[in-house]
Amino acid sequence: DTGVSQNPRHKITKRGQNVTFRCDPISEHNRLYWYRQTLGQGPEFLTYFQNEAQLEKSRLLSDRFSAERPKGSFSTLEIQRTEQGDSAMYLCASSPGTSRETQYFGPGTRLLVL
Amino acid sequence: GENVEQHPSTLSVQEGDSAVIKCTYSDSASNYFPWYKQELGKRPQLIIDIRSNVGEKKDQRIAVTLNKTAKHFSLHITETQPEDSAVYFCAPQIYNQGGKLIFGQGTELSVKP
Numbered sequence: 223d224t225g226v227s228q229n230p231r232h233k234i235t236k237r238g239q240n241v242t243f244r245c246d247p248i249s250e251h252n253r254l255y256w257y258r259q260t261l262g263q264g265p266e267f268l269t270y271f272q273n274e275a276q277l278e279k280s281r282l283l284s285d286r287f288s289a290e291r292p293k294g295s296f297s298t299l300e301i302q303r304t305e306q307g308d309s310a311m312y313l314c315a316s317s318p319g320t321s322r323e324t325q326y327f328g329p330g331t332r333l334l335v336l
Numbered sequence: 337g338e339n340v341e342q343h344p345s346t347l348s349v350q351e352g353d354s355a356v357i358k359c360t361y362s363d364s365a366s367n368y369f370p371w372y373k374q375e376l377g378k379r380p381q382l383i384i385d386i387r388s389n390v391g392e393k394k395d396q397r398i399a400v401t402l403n404k405t406a407k408h409f410s411l412h413i414t415e416t417q418p419e420d421s422a423v424y425f426c427a428p429q430i431y432n433q434g435g436k437l438i439f440g441q442g443t444e445l446s447v448k449p
Contacts, residue, residue: 253435264425264439265380278434313379315437323368323435327379 224248226328228314234334235304242300243331247316254297255325256289257313258282265313271297272319304335338363342426342440349416350448357443359426360408366428369402369409370437375422383424384411416447 227246235241247254252273257265268287269279273294283289286304291297301308311332315325339362349355359369370385386393386400386409393400399412409428413420423444427437 255436257437262442264427264442265437267436267438270434270436278436317435319435323429324370324382324385325435325437327372327381329379 226314226316226326228312228328228331230331231329232332232334234336236336237304237306239304240300240302241304241333242298243312243314243333244296244298245314245316245328246296247314248326251316251318251326252294253317253319253325254291255315255317256297256299257315259311259313259330260309268299301333304333306335309333309335338366338428338430338438340426340428340438340440342443344443345441346444346446348446348448351416351418353416355411355413355416355420355445355447357411357424357426357445358408359410359428359440360406361428361438362407363428363430364404364407365430365433366407368429368435369400370427370429371400371411372425372427372439373422374425374442380425413445416445418447418449421445421447 229244255270256268259265271291286302289299311330313330314328317325367388372380373383374380402409423442426440
């Protein structure tokens with residue numbers, strides 16, 4: 223499968239715990255995006271990377287959230303001290319980053335904070 | 337920032353009928369206009385897109401029209417089938433400002449056999 227992959231697919235955690243999600247983009251896509259989607263809503267932008275550089279962060283990304291893309295390939299999104307309001311689907315997308323704008327989404331990681 | 341509104345929020349049609357979903361946006365710098373389809377529990381999938389230098393694009397039963405002056409673009413599905421039932425999102429983008437997608441609230445399309 224050469225599409226965007228995400229792990230884990232599901233995560234259940236207790237409030238206050240830390241969680242980390244991983245996204246593997248399509249090979250050679252240099253732009254990588256993170257979005258969050260709650261039930262009945264459209265995905266909301268969180269942050270994006272151009273290669274290894276994190277170039278934009280949404281106001282939704284509080285200090286408890288951190289994202290990295292250390293080698294310009296896979297990315298991780300960590301949430302510290304999780305809260306019930308963090309429960310959502312976390313989606314990753316990648317795009318070639320040249321003149322082709324199309325973003326391809328991964329299957330998402332569904333987070334439930336108890 | 338960009339404000340995106342999508343109408344209607346729900347749409348029910350009979351199989352074989354046409355469906356039209358409209359998306360309005362606020363930022364005149366938007367230059368890429370995709371539509372995504374999302375089935376329950378699955379990832380958003382691009383079904384059609386259009387760039388700002390084109391007014392209309394068609395792909396089999398699906399078409400997108402763009403009115404940059406009025407700042408809206410529409411998804412047209414003809415000869416609807418039950419498998420078209422899903423939530424559809426518009427997501428205009430300003431590519432040279434990072435390319436983040438700003439999603440509308442979604443339209444739940446139900447096609448009745």
